[in-house]
Amino acid sequence: MNRVVITGTGIYSCLGKNLDEVRESLYQGKSGIVFDPARKEFGYRSALTGFVERPNLKGLLDRRARVMLPEQGEYAYMATIEALKNAGIDQDYIDSKEVGILYGNDSCAEPVIHGIDVMREKKDTMLVGSGSVFQTMNSTVTMNLATIFKLRGINFTVSAACASGSHAIGLGYHFIKSGLQECVICGGAQEVNKYSMGNFDALSAFSVRETEPAKASRPFDRDRDGLIPSGGAATVIVESLASAQKRGAPIIAEILGYGFSSNGGHISNPTVDGPVRALTMALKDANLLAKEVAYINAHATSTPAGDASEARAIDQVFGESLPYVSSTKSMTGHECWMAGASEIVYSTLMMQNGFIAPNINFENPDDDSAKLNIVKSTINKEFEIFLSNSFGFGGTNSSLIVKKWT
Amino acid sequence: MVLEEPIPPLSLKSGPDKLLHMNNEDVILKINEFLTEEFEVDPGKITPAASLKETLDLDSLDYIDLVVVVESNFGFKVKPEDFTGIVNFQDFYDYVIRRVNAKELA
Numbered sequence: 001m002n003r004v005v006i007t008g009t010g011i012y013s014c015l016g017k018n019l020d021e022v023r024e025s026l027y028q029g030k031s032g033i034v035f036d037p038a039r040k041e042f043g044y045r046s047a048l049t050g051f052v053e054r055p056n057l058k059g060l061l062d063r064r065a066r067v068m069l070p071e072q073g074e075y076a077y078m079a080t081i082e083a084l085k086n087a088g089i090d091q092d093y094i095d096s097k098e099v100g101i102l103y104g105n106d107s108c109a110e111p112v113i114h115g116i117d118v119m120r121e122k123k124d125t126m127l128v129g130s131g132s133v134f135q136t137m138n139s140t141v142t143m144n145l146a147t148i149f150k151l152r153g154i155n156f157t158v159s160a161a162c163a164s165g166s167h168a169i170g171l172g173y174h175f176i177k178s179g180l181q182e183c184v185i186c187g188g189a190q191e192v193n194k195y196s197m198g199n200f201d202a203l204s205a206f207s208v209r210e211t212e213p214a215k216a217s218r219p220f221d222r223d224r225d226g227l228i229p230s231g232g233a234a235t236v237i238v239e240s241l242a243s244a245q246k247r248g249a250p251i252i253a254e255i256l257g258y259g260f261s262s263n264g265g266h267i268s269n270p271t272v273d274g275p276v277r278a279l280t281m282a283l284k285d286a287n288l289l290a291k292e293v294a295y296i297n298a299h300a301t302s303t304p305a306g307d308a309s310e311a312r313a314i315d316q317v318f319g320e321s322l323p324y325v326s327s328t329k330s331m332t333g334h335e336c337w338m339a340g341a342s343e344i345v346y347s348t349l350m351m352q353n354g355f356i357a358p359n360i361n362f363e364n365p366d367d368d369s370a371k372l373n374i375v376k377s378t379i380n381k382e383f384e385i386f387l388s389n390s391f392g393f394g395g396t397n398s399s400l401i402v403k404k405w406t
Numbered sequence: 407m408v409l410e411e412p413i414p415p416l417s418l419k420s421g422p423d424k425l426l427h428m429n430n431e432d433v434i435l436k437i438n439e440f441l442t443e444e445f446e447v448d449p450g451k452i453t454p455a456a457s458l459k460e461t462l463d464l465d466s467l468d469y470i471d472l473v474v475v476v477e478s479n480f481g482f483k484v485k486p487e488d489f490t491g492i493v494n495f496q497d498f499y500d501y502v503i504r505r506v507n508a509k510e511l512a
Contacts, residue, residue, distance in 0.1 A: 036409045051409065063446050067471065124483060129474045130467035 003241035004176045005405060007249040008087025009345045010079035010187075013232035014050035014332055018082055023349045026357040027378055031214035031331050033228050039194050039201075046206035048216050050230025050333040052192050061148065067131035068144050070111045072189035072338075075233035076103065076141045077148065080185060083235035084149075088249050089183070091150070100153030100181045102172045103141045104164025104188035106337045109196040111135035141189045141233075153181050159337075161392025162299075164188055165234065166340025170258035170398055172238040182243040188341035190231030197229040203268070205303060217334075218361035219300035219327035220307050220369035227301040230333030234342035251405040253348055256385070257286025263395025270306050274397050275299075275313035275389065282387065282399035283317070291321035293401065294383035295356055297347045299391045300327035301334045310389065311368035322373040324381075326359035340390035340398060347386045351404050354382045433506055434499050436479060444475045454496035461495070476502065482509055 011018065014032025015025035025032070032050045039047035055078050057066050069077065084090075089099070115132040119125055134140060139157040146155045154175055158168040165188020172186035200206070207226040209216035218224045244251050259282030263274035283290060296314060300307040307327075314325060328346045329335070335342050350356055356379045365374070384404045391397050428436075442449045445462040452461060462468065473484045482505050492498050 034409050038409075063444075064465070064467070122477075126470060126486075127474055127477055127483070130470040 001177050002179055004173045004255045005239055005241050005244050005251045006236055006253045006255065006348065006402070007239045007244050007251055008083040008085070008089070008237035009252065009348055010082030010086065010235040011232070011342060011345045012052070012055070012075045012078040013234070013335065013342055014052050014230050017055070017078070019086070019349060022346070023353060025331065026328065026346055026349060027353070027355055029331065029358045029360045029378060031217070031360065032230065033213045033216055033333050035210055035213050036194070042194050042198065044194070044198065044201045045204060046201060046208045046210060046226070048207055048210060048213055048228045048333075049197070050192060050228065050232070050335070052230070052232045065144070065148050067129070068134040070108050070135040070140055070191065071193055072105060072191040072231065072233060073135070073141050073144045075231070076145060076187060076189040076235065079187060079233040079235040080145055080149070083185070083237050086250070087237040087239070088247070089237065093247070094149055094151065097182060098153035099151050100172070100175065100184040101142050101146050101151050101155050102158060102168045102175070102184055102186050103145070104158045104160065104166070104168040104337045104341060105138055105141045106159040106161055106164050107191060107196055108136045108138065108140055110191060110193045113195050145185065151185070154184060160396045160398070161394060162334065162336050163340055163390040163392035163396045163398045164337040165342065166388065166390035166398035166400055167260065167396070169236055169238060169255070169341060169344060169400060170260060173255045173258050176238060176240045183237065183239040185235060186238050186341065187233060187235035188338035189233040190336045190338035192229070192231035200229060207302060215361050217302045217330050218363070219298065219302045219330050219359060220311060220365065220372070220374055221362050222364040222366040224302045224304060224307065227303050227329070228333035230335045231338060232335060232342065233338055234345045236341055236344055252352065253405050254403045255400065256288065256403050257282040257284070257401035259283070259285060259399040261397045263397070265395055267395070268393055270309035270391065271395065272309050272312045272316065274395055275310060275391060276316050278397035278399045279313060279317045279387070279389070282401050286401040288385070288401065290318045293318065293321070293323050293385050293387045295324045295347065295350070295386040297343045297386060297388040298325055298327040299389040301329050306391070308366065308368045310391070311372055315368070315371045319371070324356050324375050324379065325372045326357060326375040328357055330358070330360040330362070340388070343388045343390070344400060344402065347388055348402065351383060351386060355380050356383070428506065430503050433503050437499060437502060440475050440479050444471065452495055454499070455494050457494055458492060458498050480506055
């Protein structure tokens with residue numbers, strides 16, 4: 001079995017357009033949430049969203065590549081450029097190896113709606129243009145990035161709701177651990193346009209604290225009233241230790257464990273048992289005791305039921321050791337398909353820079369969160385091992401454990 | 407923070423301009439303008455005798471986008487088989503002018 005390391009990361013999110021900006025936002029406890037009047041006009045119950053500015057790719061990508069890319073594909077491209085650069089991977093390396101891609105994505109709402117609108121009006125499918133089919137498929141991110149970067153290894157998309165990005169990294173870890181791949185570009189991408197989240201808003205799952213956007217996302221806080229949708233993309237270059245050492249790559253961290261489970265229950269109501277099994281499996285895979293995990297980046301999205309279930313699961317598995325816990329969704333909102341990957345990037349940034357980012361807006365615990373060691377404001381602290389949780393609709397759970405490379 | 411400018415609403419490309427009484431030069435200018443914009447080519451490379459396919463670097467997918475920009479600018483659809491007779495820009499201008507005139511007469 002190969003050891004699996006992270007040699008590069010890249011991020012494009014509502015906290016910043018690159019690692020430096022995002023590190024600073026995390027350290028400052030800065031919120032990326034805004035009130036978007038267009039959502040109100042569109043009929044949303046809550047007009048709160050993470051704000052992500054679309055990159056201008058003219059000059060970076062040719063017309064053909066740009067025509068194929070939907071919004072979240074643009075973010076994924078930006079994050080991947082940064083990650084490859086940090087990993088020291090250039091086109092010559094990609095051309096000489098079978099580099100793969102496994103990316104989380106679970107919707108392409110805007111291009112679907114746009115295409116259907118054109119067909120309805122024009123009664124002629126051709127008038128949707130050449131890019132529509134490539135933008136509308138769930139695998140749009142992997143098909144586009146594999147084409148742009150001329151990748152020749154494993155190539156598919158992971159759709160697992162809000163655990164997509166985490167499972168993508170977990171699968172990349174297994175492809176490398178087993179020796180099937182040497183290097184895989186992993187990550188997660190999430191569209192932010194107003195068309196993408198209307199049906200989620202319909203479930204009354206979003207916070208309506210619209211007068212205080214920066215305070216609306218408050219995971220684990222007693223007065224939380226729902227999540228805030230957000231997005232962007234995060235890329236993590238996952239590689240075998242042997243490959244990384246052979247090419248003299250900058251090794252950032254080692255992936256020690258991946259645990260997963262399915263609740264076997266309701267499509268949207270959480271359980272405690274499902275996450276407990278994923279957490280336990282991740283610890284076992286990493287060959288670690290619970291007390292060896294210093295920090296948990298919680299999935300907690302700021303919904304009453306979800307946060308409570310996760311708090312109970314963390315307490316059940318880690319109770320005695322009281323690791324630091326924070327949900328960076330307090331700043332980012334819920335980055336959905338991307339979250340499992342971005343939260344690996346956020347936690348890795350903390351680990352590299354010796355701090356733990358706060359769970360902002362955590363003012364009063366409830367009975368469940370009172371049992372956890374939740375970080376209210378930034379702590380300057382060197383640490384070596386973190387765990388990141390991601391859970392999704394349908395009861396899919398993923399937990400990843402990462403250790404600093406020293 | 408409140409977004410100062412709402413995210414622009416999704417809209418279909420604006421419909422064709424008023425085409426009536428457009429003279430041939432206007433049609434050619436319009437074609438050059440949207441081809442330069444859509445296919446990102448140096449306007450200096452567009453000459454009547456230049457190859458449409460090579461100048462615009464058209465692959466099979468690009469022809470679909472060419473159909474889309476013609477439709478959104480002139481309001482008629484190029485049938486894919488019509489491209490077989492179009493080699494250079496002059497051929498393309500002639501074809502579009504013929505279709506525009508046919509539309510005006512209709």
